[in-house]
Amino acid sequence: MKKVLQPAQSEDAVFYCDFSGELLHDNLIPCEITISFSYPSKRDGETLTLHLIDKEADTLMEFINSSLTKESKAEYIKKGGGVLDV
Numbered sequence: 001m002k003k004v005l006q007p008a009q010s011e012d013a014v015f016y017c018d019f020s021g022e023l024l025h026d027n028l029i030p031c032e033i034t035i036s037f038s039y040p041s042k043r044d045g046e047t048l049t050l051h052l053i054d055k056e057a058d059t060l061m062e063f064i065n066s067s068l069t070k071e072s073k074a075e076y077i078k079k080g081g082g083v084l085d086v
Contacts, residue, residue, distance in 0.1 A: 019056040031057040
């Protein structure tokens, strides 16, 4: 989550992990995950962007990894999907 501290031409901001609330030091974002919803989703046109530390990203990736079908997982791995290695 980005919190603008001082709105101006030159933006002064800090970033926090959206799951734990932990301050991301030096404004370095270890993981930014964006989900875009399209038609015919009930969330059509919406975008969700999360800033996470590796620990929370690993938890999310474990859920995704366990939810994928064998065929989908094989296709991602075939395309070089090392991101599925948690």
